[in-house]
Amino acid sequence: MAEQMVNWQDIIFDSAWLANLDRLTTRRFGEGGLAEEASTYVLECLSKNDWQALSHFKGQAKPKTFLHTITLNFIEEFSRKRFGRPRPPEWLKRQGDFWIQVWKFICLERQITQTVIDRLSDVRDSLYVKDVIRTIKARLPWCGSSAKEVSTATLQQQEDENNLEEILPDNDTPEKALFEAQYADLLLMLNLIFAEGGGDSENTFDAVASNLQTVSEKFTLFNQRLELSDEERLILKMTYQEGLKRSVVAKTLGMQAHLPGRILKRIFHKIHDTMDQCDLNIEDFKFESV
Amino acid sequence: MTESDEFDKDKYAVAQLALQLSDKSVRSETNPPSDEDLAAFYDNQLNEEQRQRILFSIVNHKETYSRWVQLVDTLGSNIDIEEKSEVKIPNPLSALLEKVKNWCQNGDNFSNAFGSGLATAMVILFAVLLIPTQKPVNLSDKLSEYYENIAINIANQSLQKPGLADLFSEQRSIIPDKEKAEFVKIMQTGFLVGAQDIQQEEFAKWGYPIKSFSVVKPSELNKLTIEEYNNYFELGRLAAITALPCAMNTERETLIKLYPIAQSLLTQENVVKNAKIMPLLKTLLDKKNKVSAVCSFNEKIKTLLIG
Numbered sequence: 280m281a282e283q284m285v286n287w288q289d290i291i292f293d294s295a296w297l298a299n300l301d302r303l304t305t306r307r308f309g310e311g312g313l314a315e316e317a318s319t320y321v322l323e324c325l326s327k328n329d330w331q332a333l334s335h336f337k338g339q340a341k342p343k344t345f346l347h348t349i350t351l352n353f354i355e356e357f358s359r360k361r362f363g364r365p366r367p368p369e370w371l372k373r374q375g376d377f378w379i380q381v382w383k384f385i386c387l388e389r390q391i392t393q394t395v396i397d398r399l400s401d402v403r404d405s406l407y408v409k410d411v412i413r414t415i416k417a418r419l420p421w422c423g424s425s426a427k428e429v430s431t432a433t434l435q436q437q438e439d440e441n442n443l444e445e446i447l448p449d450n451d452t453p454e455k456a457l458f459e460a461q462y463a464d465l466l467l468m469l470n471l472i473f474a475e476g477g478g479d480s481e482n483t484f485d486a487v488a489s490n491l492q493t494v495s496e497k498f499t500l501f502n503q504r505l506e507l508s509d510e511e512r513l514i515l516k517m518t519y520q521e522g523l524k525r526s527v528v529a530k531t532l533g534m535q536a537h538l539p540g541r542i543l544k545r546i547f548h549k550i551h552d553t554m555d556q557c558d559l560n561i562e563d564f565k566f567e568s569v
Numbered sequence: 570m571t572e573s574d575e576f577d578k579d580k581y582a583v584a585q586l587a588l589q590l591s592d593k594s595v596r597s598e599t600n601p602p603s604d605e606d607l608a609a610f611y612d613n614q615l616n617e618e619q620r621q622r623i624l625f626s627i628v629n630h631k632e633t634y635s636r637w638v639q640l641v642d643t644l645g646s647n648i649d650i651e652e653k654s655e656v657k658i659p660n661p662l663s664a665l666l667e668k669v670k671n672w673c674q675n676g677d678n679f680s681n682a683f684g685s686g687l688a689t690a691m692v693i694l695f696a697v698l699l700i701p702t703q704k705p706v707n708l709s710d711k712l713s714e715y716y717e718n719i720a721i722n723i724a725n726q727s728l729q730k731p732g733l734a735d736l737f738s739e740q741r742s743i744i745p746d747k748e749k750a751e752f753v754k755i756m757q758t759g760f761l762v763g764a765q766d767i768q769q770e771e772f773a774k775w776g777y778p779i780k781s782f783s784v785v786k787p788s789e790l791n792k793l794t795i796e797e798y799n800n801y802f803e804l805g806r807l808a809a810i811t812a813l814p815c816a817m818n819t820e821r822e823t824l825i826k827l828y829p830i831a832q833s834l835l836t837q838e839n840v841v842k843n844a845k846i847m848p849l850l851k852t853l854l855d856k857k858n859k860v861s862a863v864c865s866f867n868e869k870i871k872t873l874l875i876g
Contacts, residue, residue, distance in 0.1 A: 291836075292836050292841050292850075294838035297836065303643055306643070319829040319833060322829070322832060322836070323828075323829060323832070326832075326854050328857065329855075335603075335605070336605060337605060339605050339606070339608075339609040339615075340605050340608030340612050340614060341608070341612050341614075344609075344611055344612050344644070345608040347608070347640070347643070347644060348604040348605075348608045348636075348640055349604055351639050351640065351643060352604065355639070373589060373592070374585075376634065376635045376638045376639070377638065377642075380642075402642065407581075469582050469585065501586075502590045502591055505587060505590070505591045507587070507591065509621075509624045509625050509628045509629075510624060512588075512591075512628045513627060515584055516588060516628075516634075517638075517641070518584070519581055519584030519585065519588065520584075520585070520588055521638055521641075521642070523642075531611060531640075531641045531644065533613035547580070547583065550584075550587045554583070554586075559586075561582055561586075
């Protein structure tokens with residue numbers, strides 16, 4: 280496609296776009312000086328070297344959407360420069376990007392919980408946001424309170440991994456050990472979903488260890504048999520991993536509003552069928568702590 | 570999650586189970602979609618083959634998925650770049666000013682008797698009287714902080730360099746008091762107030778906007794809104810603050826700090842549309858070196874004040 284000439288200055292210096300930039304940075308960093316600094320940083324980066332950051336635009340997308348993606352990159356770059364690039368625990372990474380985002384806001388940047396809930400509930404159910412925060416806090420009790428949050432996170436992660444190693448037989452292959460570790464994480468998280476008030480992590484872990492042996496073979500079978508298309512997986516992830524509202528999923532994937540609901544119904548039908556085939560029951564995960 | 574208030578934990582747990590057990594995604598790929606590819610996917614402007622390629626990448630590559638979610642998270646919310654118009658977040662002071670302004674302008678007798686210029690001036694004075702701290706009405710507190718910190722530094726530096734204060738006085742005195750556009754007068758006011766405060770080290774009591782009325786008579790204020798008034802005043806003050814560091818040749822760090830302030834001020838909606846101001850912005854953005862950009866801005870703004 281031929282390169283398209285866009286007058287970026289006209290777009291960027293338009294009051295509506297500048298207001299959107301402020302809203303993006305406020306949404307990311309909360310009200311205050313940090314958001315303003317981020318806005319300034321983005322403007323500087325965009326205008327640098329005669330708008331070089333935008334020069335590779337080919338006209339495939341709408342200019343404003345393209346500008347939005349570049350802006351997000353710079354906001355993230357600003358955040359990394361300010362807060363570094365801390366590593367979230369492995370179990371948390373596996374829950375998806377939304378969890379990492381919440382972890383950053385609450386545990387690293389120590390933003391006020393209610394503010395984070397309000398801010399993130401525009402495209403999500405607030406109960407989902409609250410549940411994610413509760414789960415993170417239950418598994419990372421230091422969250423938002425320690426002065427050395429990053430190193431504590433790493434310690435917590437190592438602690439989890441060490442504990443898992445203890446329950447794995449010596450003759451396991453590393454690949455199997457990894458699967459087992461993932462299953463254990465999954466069980467822990469499912470338990471936390473059902474537990475009211477977060478549960479006792481030490482006792483929960485013992486309960487997970489005893490259940491792990493029972494369900495791991497079923498998990499492997501389920502993994503082999505469940506077949507979801509790319510689109511189905513994306514809708515499932517966006518809805519149940521990111522917690523996005525169905526209207527948002529429909530809008531962003533260019534679908535009619537009712538379609539995500541219909542596709543999700545089909546997906547759950549497939550999942551339940553596969554669970555039945557593998558003799559898996561969700562009640563199995565509502566185990567009591569020992 | 571559904572949009573109703575139901576939060577079905579069983580369904581959520583089943584979804585998590587399915588997603589995590591069937592997750593075959595890898596961290597990154599050798600040829601990830603570009604930013605524009607993702608934007609085009611969002612805009613639904615790809616053909617089916619391209620769409621499937623990007624979809625595959627989003628679902629199977631963690632980094633691409635992260636980028637996609639970030640895009641959806643912001644574009645899918647009420648931050649809608651296409652549809653939303655500007656929503657101004659009112660600050661208490663501007664809201665107050667607006668109220669008083671409306672009161673003055675709507676009061677027939679008041680407005681008819683004294684004219685809208687005086688009404689505007691009264692608005693400002695009235696607002697200042699209501700605010701015991703007489704805090705400067707800046708674009709933001711952050712900018713104000715910059716002004717204060719940098720101005721103190723400049724004043725200290727200039728005191729150590731004989732002759733600089735005189736240079737500043739000369740610069741002030743060459744600005745003629747003749748007929749100019751209203752916005753230039755406001756900038757001039759800002760420049761003179763800023764220069765005076767730097768010389769007298771009275772940063773804690775900038776005195777704006779009361780002091781400004783010693784330079785611009787209330788009857789000369791006719792067209793500018795409160796926001797415009799603020800922005801032009803700050804531009805003038807910024808010119809004052811940049812004058813000495815540019816003359817000193819040693820204050821690179823200060824000038825670099827002032828660059829984003831200049832950029833913020835010049836890109837305010839009501840300023841950027843001014844044909845006389847546009848070249849200032851161009852000067853600022855064209856330069857690769859921020860120090861020379863700020864000093865060129867300073868020269869041009871002074872030319873504008875003198876001309």
